[in-house]
Amino acid sequence: MDPSRRAPRAAIDPVPKFRQVGFFAPPERSQSGPPDPTHSSPPISSSLSPVMIPPPRHLSDNLLLHARPTVSPLRPDSSTAAATAGTSFDAADFFPALPSPAPSSSYSSRISGEGGFFNGGARGSGAKVAASSFPRGGFDLTAMKASVVPASELTTVSVVNDSLGIPEKEKGNKGGGSSVEVKDQSNSSKQQKPKTSKAERRALQEAQRAAKAAAKAEGNKASGTAASVNAKSAKAVKPAQKVDNAAVAASEKKGAEIPPEKDRKKDAPQPRMQYDDKSRVEKAKRRAVVKQTEARNRVELFRHLPQYEHGSQLPDLEARFFHLSPVHPAVYKVGLQYLTGDISGANARCIAMLQAFQEAIKDYKVPLEKTLVRDLTAKVSSYVSFLIECRPLSISMGNAIRFLKSRIAKLPLTLSESEAKASLQSDIVRFISEKIILANKVIVKHAVTKIRDGDVLLTYGSSSAVEMILLHAHELGRQFRVVVVDSRPKHRGQLLLRRLVEKGLSCTYTHINAVSYIMHEVTRVFLGASSVLSNGTVYSRVGTACVAMVAHAFRVPVIVCCEAYKFHERVQLDSICSNELGSPDKRACNCKRIWERTALPYTGVTIPRITKPPKMTIKMPKELTRSASLE
Amino acid sequence: MDFQVVVLGGGVSKKLLPLVSQELPNALLPVANRPVLSYVLEYLELSNLKDLIVVVEGEEAAVHVGSWISGAYADRLHVEVAAVPEDVGTAGAIRAISHHLTSKDILVVSGDLVTDVPLGAVAATHRRHDAVVTVMLCSAPISGPSESVSSGGKDKTKKPGRYDLIGLDPTRQFLVHIATGAEVDKDLRIHKSMLHAVGQIEIRADLMDAHLYAFKRSVLQEVLDQKSAFHSLKHDVLPYLVRSQLKSEVLLNGVPQEEENGTEKVISQSNQQMLSQILANASESTFPLRHALGPYGTTSVRNTHKCCVYIAGSSKYCTRLNSIQAYSDINRDVIGEASHLSGYSFSAQNNIIDPSAELGAKTTVGPHCMLGEGSQMGDKCSVKRSVIGRHCRIGANVKVVNSVVMNHVTIGDSCSIQGSVICSNVQLQERVVLKDCQVGAGFVVTAGSECKGEVLAKK
Secondary structure (H helix, E strand, O other): OHHHHHHHHHHHOHHHHHHHHHHHOHHHHHHOOOOOOOOOOOOOHHHOOOOOOOHHHHHHHHHHHOOOOOOOOHHHHHHHHHHHHHHHHHHHHHOOOOOOOHHHHHHHOOOOOOOOOOEOEOOOOOHHHHHHHOOOOOOHHHHHOOOOOOOOOOOEEOOOOOOOHHHHHHHHHHHHHHHHHHHHHHHHHHHOHHHHHHHHHHHHHHHHHHHHHHHHHHOOOOHHHHHHHHHHHHHHHHHHHHHHHHHHHHHHHOOOOOOOHHHHHHHOOOOOOOOOOHHHHHHHHHHOOOOOOEOOOOOHHHOOOOOEOHHHHHHHHHHOHHHOOOOOHHHHHHHHHHHHOOOOOHHHHHHHHHHHHHHHHHOOOOOOOOOHHHHHHHHHHHHHHHHHHHOOOOHHHHHHHHHHHHHHHOOOOOOOHHHHHHHHHHHHHHHHHHHHHHHHHHHHHHHHOOOOOOEEEEEEOOOHHHHHHHHHHHHOOOOEEEEEEEOOOOOHHHHHHHHHHHOOOEEEEEEHHHHHHHHHHOOEEEEEOOEEEOOOOEEEEOOHHHHHHHHHHOOOOEEEEOOHHHEEOOOOOOOOOOOOEOOOOOOOOOOOEOEEEEOHHHHOOOHHHHHOOHHHHHHOOHHHHHHHHHO | OOEEEEEEEEOOOOOOOOOOOOOOOHHHOEEOOEEHHHHHHHHHHHOOOOEEEEEEEOHHHHHHHHHHHHHHOOOOOEEEEEEEOOOOHHHHHHHHOHHHOOOOEEEEEEOOEEEOOOHHHHHHHHHHHOOOEEEEEEEOOOOOOHHHOOHHHOOOOOOOOOOOEEEEOOOOOEEEEEEOHHHOOOOOOOOHHHHHHHOOOEEEOOEEEEEEEEEEHHHHHHHHHHOOOOOOHHHHHHHHHHHOOOOOOOOOOOOOOOOOOHHHHHHHHHHHHHHHHHHHHHOOOOHHHHHHHOHHHOOOOOOOOOEEEEEOOOOOOEEEOOOHHHHHHHHHHHHOOOHHHOOOOOOOOOOEEOOOOEOOOOOEEOOOOEEOOOOEEOOOOEEEOOEEOOOOEEOOOOEEEOOEEOOOOEEOOOOEEEOOEEOOOOEEOOOOEEEOOEEOOOOEEOOOOEEEOOEEOOO
């Protein structure tokens, strides 16, 4: 009993630390935001993430780590096997006409729905087997939490209520990657002004002292000379300071090799636009297509985020409808729909954007004396920046754009214009059907196996994947009940509720502040996600973490459904450094953010664990293979 | 952005009769000493729409309008003027130029519209919803709908104004019912199916159809082809489209997205359905969408189209010059509260007096007045809230209040003009008193006559 009691607490403990990261060092954070997903991704490990991690964590992590390396060898293997099997099956199932199953398999076999459901009591029959394979068997809880579920090719991220295995795993990752990240920290500190301030200040002081001395020595001579001396001495001090810094960095890195300054600068990801940096904001404003008035009542904590008054954007964009000739009408329409909220939801936004691009490509003509590859890339970029001005991109859209741009870049030069356009269009169609539609189908197929008769399923907000799962399960004749949890101000859940009730499901609707009252009758929690980051963090609508935490406290398994094209290599430790602000008029409380990350202990996403076996890594989509360096 | 603009210039309207003539068609009626059409053209120019088709009823009127446009907008706009026979109606006018229309969407603007509502907003709304027709609505003028007010306004008490009755869905984005002034009796008929689909209809009587429409070209052309009896856009085409939006008969060309790749056709069938479902679920469920998808998720998609509205904000100015009352109102407003429309710069006294105008001793020109070039005024005159055109000669001790005086008018001494419209080349002899009168072009009012609420014109 004791260990099971202790377990969750142990898991909860790291959380405040997580949080502290966010609130403690906002200036550093704001300067070293994660890379913009739309830009070409930074190279791997050395610049995985500029996010700071407080050093004490690593120490404790390393201490905790020792148990981890012997992850049951059995499980990954079996999961891989299942995954491959499932893959070929799926390819045959869904893509009968596809010429080569290779591409589809490469994506559809991403994540095995590992983990299973742990519910305090041993539910699975394979509990003991798994327990024996678990070195940390000392904890009852882990022993109970056997993964019964065979791994499959799913894109569902099955989420475990277990709070031990994964966080430690993640910590292990951190421990392993700590040198990288610390280096990164020092790296970024080099570029940042406030960071170098210590050395700089010293330099300045010295220079001033020298200047003073010089002035004293030379008595009443012109002050101009003094100034020049000042400058000179400052210059002289500079290299020393550099060396100083490097030395510090070296000591921090504990012997890790230091790449030359230039390389390191190149490696560092392009910092995301920081909206508290006045000069940059000015510059961006001049470029902007959509005029945006800034919000007046800013919140200090979110100052670095783009903050605009939502009311003013739409009329302005509308008024200049006929002035925006470079934007294709289809793209314009989608942008407008983003702005007005006609389209929301990661999948729908991504699909709408891709379809608009498809149309734009269809109407595209290569101008004289230009090559298709370059000109079209520029065009797409301009469309994207227009869309960003309408609403910040979601991660899924970033990935889709990256895909499209890479397809454009890889077009063979021998293709004629019409052929190239046709191939791009079919690429887009394929992206939609394979990465979104098919992924959803696979998720549904897998997740339905988790629904049993008599279940009470809770969902939060309105996720297309979850909706499809529920409807499919209903079609299969499963007897279950749904609890739709909703939140202000958008009340997306009401729409979901309406559709579910129309289909004849029995539903309960409640608001998020009542989630703890309803949770005791719930047996499964299904959540959608905007993105899953490479450290396993789920990035989703604000409130998701709350639901997950409550579910965790009630020992209810949480399952997050997320297609693999939404994965991102970014690591984000808080939901402050990069987020999107909602309309200040609509929010009732001071929680302004739209997105929220769900801390790992509560979701226990299994991606890092799956990345582990090399066989699986191969089948990961690009974004994930990059994150393989986590291990 | 793939829009074509058609300006319906009209011909010689009966409603404006003493004011307009073959030489001075509706479109050229001066508002603050500028033809009313120039307000529309400049409004379009401001929206970066420089390729226009102006349709005018009547050959002679078309020649006048054409020559004026070519003089005033020589290098600024690319305008084509088309003449259509008289009394073909707005629908007939569009039918006549139908073969010139090629773009995806068409903006139809009435030539007598004076407004500053952003045109792009209407077009953007149209595009956003992919609507068949988008109507711009503005708040109806306080003086009552223009149709009810016949000349002079002496019969203001006679009958209550007839309003456009406009039914909107709860989000106020879609038009579900429209009944224009003439059709409205005591009761209002609404289709049950519509009520069922929308759930809640908001009937507004305080809105006015500004006669600015965005049409989907293919639909408009098809409707005009099929229904040859349709005479007016406002009274026939628009109500038809609104009425039939739930079971659309017009063939909306383009079943969404034909897959171009034959090999993927099999997949696309089921995928397409899922795709549309995802997209449909993503948006706030507006009633056309809910209705289109059918109840309880039946897969058969119904044929529907959307009729959208754009409701102009109350701070925007939007009026049509379609009655004499409206003419006076617009003249007053353009000089007064909506002065940014006039394009003139006002003096410190908040009025416009051309430097070449001559004022006699002790003559006062109040705020919200306009005095055209070359006009002369005698001693001890007073002008309040009025527009006086070019080269007018006004004698001594004349009072002009709330009136419009066009060009080359001669007004004798000691006249008093109140709430009247005096057309070009009119001669008012001494001691004439006019109240709420319209004086047609070239008319001579004999000395000492007193008129109230009369129409004075050459027979």
